[in-house]
Amino acid sequence: MSEIPDNHLILPISKPTKGAGGKTGSWRVFRPVILEDKCIKCMMCWMYCPEAAIEAHSRNEVPKINYDYCKGCLVCKEVCPVSAIKSEREGE
Amino acid sequence: METYDVITGNDAVAWGARLSRVEVIAAYPITPQTTIVEKLAEWVDKGEIDARYIAVESEHSAMSAAMGASAAGARAFTATSSQGFLYMFEMISWAAGARTPVVMAVVNRALGPPWNIWSEHTDALMARDTGWIQFWASNNQEALDSIIQAYRVAEDKKVILPAMVMLGGFVLSHTAMPVRIHDQDKVDQYLPPYSPPHYVLNPKLSEPFAYGNILFPWDYAKVRLSIQRAMENSVDVIKKAAREFQEIFGIWHGDLIKEAYTDNAEMLIFALGAVAEQAEATAELLRKKGYKVGVVKVRVTRPFPKHEIAKLANKVSRIIVIDRDISFGWDGILAGEIKATLHEHNVDTPVTTKIMGIGGDDILPDHIEKAVKEVYNK
Amino acid sequence: MVKTILDELIEANEFLLPGNTACPGCGSTLALRYVLKALGKNTVLVIPASCSSVYQAIYPKVSFKVITYNVAFASAAALASGVKQALVKKGYDNVNVAVWGGDGGLIDIGAATVSGAAERNEDIFVFVYDNEAYMNTGIQRSGSTPPGARTTTTPLGKIVGFKKPMSFLMLLHGVPYVATASIAYPTDLYEKVKRAKDVKGFKFIHIFSPCPPGWRFDDSKTIEVARLAVETGYWILWEGGYRDGKINLTLSPPSRPYKDPSKRKPLEEFLKYQGRFRGFDERSLKKLRDWIEYQWNFINSFT
Numbered sequence: 001m002s003e004i005p006d007n008h009l010i011l012p013i014s015k016p017t018k019g020a021g022g023k024t025g026s027w028r029v030f031r032p033v034i035l036e037d038k039c040i041k042c043m044m045c046w047m048y049c050p051e052a053a054i055e056a057h058s059r060n061e062v063p064k065i066n067y068d069y070c071k072g073c074l075v076c077k078e079v080c081p082v083s084a085i086k087s088e089r090e091g092e
Numbered sequence: 093m094e095t096y097d098v099i100t101g102n103d104a105v106a107w108g109a110r111l112s113r114v115e116v117i118a119a120y121p122i123t124p125q126t127t128i129v130e131k132l133a134e135w136v137d138k139g140e141i142d143a144r145y146i147a148v149e150s151e152h153s154a155m156s157a158a159m160g161a162s163a164a165g166a167r168a169f170t171a172t173s174s175q176g177f178l179y180m181f182e183m184i185s186w187a188a189g190a191r192t193p194v195v196m197a198v199v200n201r202a203l204g205p206p207w208n209i210w211s212e213h214t215d216a217l218m219a220r221d222t223g224w225i226q227f228w229a230s231n232n233q234e235a236l237d238s239i240i241q242a243y244r245v246a247e248d249k250k251v252i253l254p255a256m257v258m259l260g261g262f263v264l265s266h267t268a269m270p271v272r273i274h275d276q277d278k279v280d281q282y283l284p285p286y287s288p289p290h291y292v293l294n295p296k297l298s299e300p301f302a303y304g305n306i307l308f309p310w311d312y313a314k315v316r317l318s319i320q321r322a323m324e325n326s327v328d329v330i331k332k333a334a335r336e337f338q339e340i341f342g343i344w345h346g347d348l349i350k351e352a353y354t355d356n357a358e359m360l361i362f363a364l365g366a367v368a369e370q371a372e373a374t375a376e377l378l379r380k381k382g383y384k385v386g387v388v389k390v391r392v393t394r395p396f397p398k399h400e401i402a403k404l405a406n407k408v409s410r411i412i413v414i415d416r417d418i419s420f421g422w423d424g425i426l427a428g429e430i431k432a433t434l435h436e437h438n439v440d441t442p443v444t445t446k447i448m449g450i451g452g453d454d455i456l457p458d459h460i461e462k463a464v465k466e467v468y469n470k
Numbered sequence: 471m472v473k474t475i476l477d478e479l480i481e482a483n484e485f486l487l488p489g490n491t492a493c494p495g496c497g498s499t500l501a502l503r504y505v506l507k508a509l510g511k512n513t514v515l516v517i518p519a520s521c522s523s524v525y526q527a528i529y530p531k532v533s534f535k536v537i538t539y540n541v542a543f544a545s546a547a548a549l550a551s552g553v554k555q556a557l558v559k560k561g562y563d564n565v566n567v568a569v570w571g572g573d574g575g576l577i578d579i580g581a582a583t584v585s586g587a588a589e590r591n592e593d594i595f596v597f598v599y600d601n602e603a604y605m606n607t608g609i610q611r612s613g614s615t616p617p618g619a620r621t622t623t624t625p626l627g628k629i630v631g632f633k634k635p636m637s638f639l640m641l642l643h644g645v646p647y648v649a650t651a652s653i654a655y656p657t658d659l660y661e662k663v664k665r666a667k668d669v670k671g672f673k674f675i676h677i678f679s680p681c682p683p684g685w686r687f688d689d690s691k692t693i694e695v696a697r698l699a700v701e702t703g704y705w706i707l708w709e710g711g712y713r714d715g716k717i718n719l720t721l722s723p724p725s726r727p728y729k730d731p732s733k734r735k736p737l738e739e740f741l742k743y744q745g746r747f748r749g750f751d752e753r754s755l756k757k758l759r760d761w762i763e764y765q766w767n768f769i770n771s772f773t
């Protein structure tokens with residue numbers, strides 16, 4: 001046990017932090033992979049990512065999946081209009 | 093400019109809020125509190141006070157709105173009674189945990205059923221464990237002054253906790269008495285504008301943060317323990333606030349307690365609010381009859397004035413506690429607190445509980461005298 | 471190159487940080503992304519007990535990049551009223567004060583509080599992400615659970631009650647802005663929030679937000695389920711509000727085709743992915759069709 005504090009104003013204040021819930025990429029069972037040659041940069045995968053784990057800076061670039069945090073829901077694969085996202089089982 | 097007027101306890105509370113320059117008022121009606129928020133509404137509408145007035149749809153929302161306003165940096169006020177107090181109970185507890193120094197007037201009223209609108213202290217005493225500072229006004233002047241003092245204490249950087257000021261339903265709330273209405277400049281000198289030292293819900297003044305997301309037990313315990321530390325700090329802050337109030341306004345209502353006729357007393361009466369005022373008047377009569385009886389008005393029930401009470405109790409041979417309240421299955425609530433205090437301080441003065449005036453039954457000097465004599469002659 | 475809405479969305483800052491503790495495929499976090507993109511940094515979020523109080527993650531970290539205040543279940547709209555009034559009193563007139571909560575917190579236990587704030591026309595936003603049950607406590611029925619849906623407190627499907635039409639109730643309060651939205655149409659949601667920002671007074675935005683574990687469908691199907699809700703006419707996108715003695719209501723573009731019942735996909739398409747409708751009987755199906763009919767009739771009476 002650490003020492004009991006003597007402060008009268010200890011506040012439950014949290015700071016915005018990426019990965020506040022940890023490296024949620026470890027939750028993933030299936031890994032979405034963007035096939036760059038097929039991608040038409042429509043940004044649908046970026047738009048619908050519930051985790052904000054797909055990064056896009058402009059419409060000229062292929063979006064990038066942040067695997068540290070992608071939970072592998074595969075919504076991106078479902079919404080891709082040109083099947084440019086495939087899924088791979090993690091650990092295979 | 094200082095003026096004198098003959099006003100009810102509720103008007104005195106409204107004046108206390110007005111002189112404290114409250115910025116947001118959350119209002120919901122309940123007898124016998126209603127005339128407080130009516131008076132404030134009148135002043136807001138006439139432009140006599142510059143406050144935002146939120147006429148909410150429930151007491152739960154009244155406390156929610158008041159604490160939200162406080163969290164956004166405003167001095168917030170609300171008032172309630174009885175069932176309304178219980179209806180907002182969740183937010184009473186939340187306001188303390190959120191460290192929002194709201195001040196609330198509680199016009200004490202019995203709880204239903206059956207319906208009863210008259211005075212009883214059980215309502216506010218139910219909130220002893222919530223983290224609110226609790227003041228009890230024994231007359232209308234004290235009601236006004238305690239609101240101002242309550243803000244001063246609640247907003248102190250060593251405290252930052254909400255505070256409630258109690259006054260007996262009808263006995264004070266609707267009874268007119270002479271009251272001094274202080275000079276605004278003097279009140280401003282005593283009570284500076286509220287400046288939150290801890291957090292403020294304002295993106296123009298603060299970088300993003302979250303308040304109150306989930307904490308694991310050890311961190312949670314530290315946060316809650318800090319409320320206890322703030323309560324401990326508040327003892328000295330209350331004393332200082334009372335002393336400086338006396339220096340500026342020349343009025344002494346006591347600090348955590350107020351003594352009357354305690355010199356060479358053999359017996360002490362403990363009571364809250366207007367009941368204590370009545371006990372004081374009775375003690376004056378009893379002293380004339382040769383009874384060495386003193387009165388301790390317990391002015392603050394949280395933080396509980398343990399040292400002060402133990403010290404006084406140690407000097408007498410008998411104690412009577414008049415409770416206008418009851419904790420079913422235990423005792424009069426104040427009596428229970430005093431018994432625990434004496435035990436903690438190894439004081440073995442016997443304590444007798446007298447539960448009187450439940451549901452607003454009048455507590456007359458005769459009743460107090462009879463109760464005192466029963467114990468005194470034992 | 472002409473700047474499109476998509477460019478604008480990409481440029482708009484992200485206020486939901488990845489690595490939060492929401493379930494995979496969560497509809498609510500997706501909705502929050504677009505709400506916050508539209509509201510921006512100048513925002514105070516007031517959050518009643520809900521999945522969002524949990525998925526923002528654990529002290530001393532948080533996954534939201536705006537001021538976030540966690541409050542008791544039924545208190546949110548009143549508390550936000552106090553925040554807003556205080557900010558105005560202090561001279562900060564233009565801060566967005568927004569309640570963000572689920573259907574349990576804002577359509578059930580906190581509904582009276584939302585109604586009170588609406589009646590007072592408080593200058594706040596109330597966003598409901600409607601996942602049609604108490605999900606944070608583990609899938610119990612709420613007033614917003616549709617007929618026939620299984621929850622842990624309606625193990626045979628919701629038999630008692632309809633789905634409380636909260637957005638209609640809000641509209642009838644005569645507030646200046648009410649809209650429905652869906653996570654399947656993020657640009658529609660984003661643009662609605664942007665328009666609401668220009669409205670002074672009470673703004674209520676009701677967002678359809680499927681929940682994979684609660685509705686028992688695969689994580690990847692969140693958008694498809696939300697889209698089918700619109701395409702079958704089950705969830706209708708519209709916006710409206712009170713002005714000059716009249717309630718205005720317009721169908722939003724994604725829902726316009728489905729005003730014509732023959733254009734709607736069969737309801738079964740929406741139901742088939744969802745385990746919560748497993749064992750759905752004719753009676754429940756009829757009730758659900760009646761509910762859809764009722765909604766369209768209500769909306770058509772304004773358009």
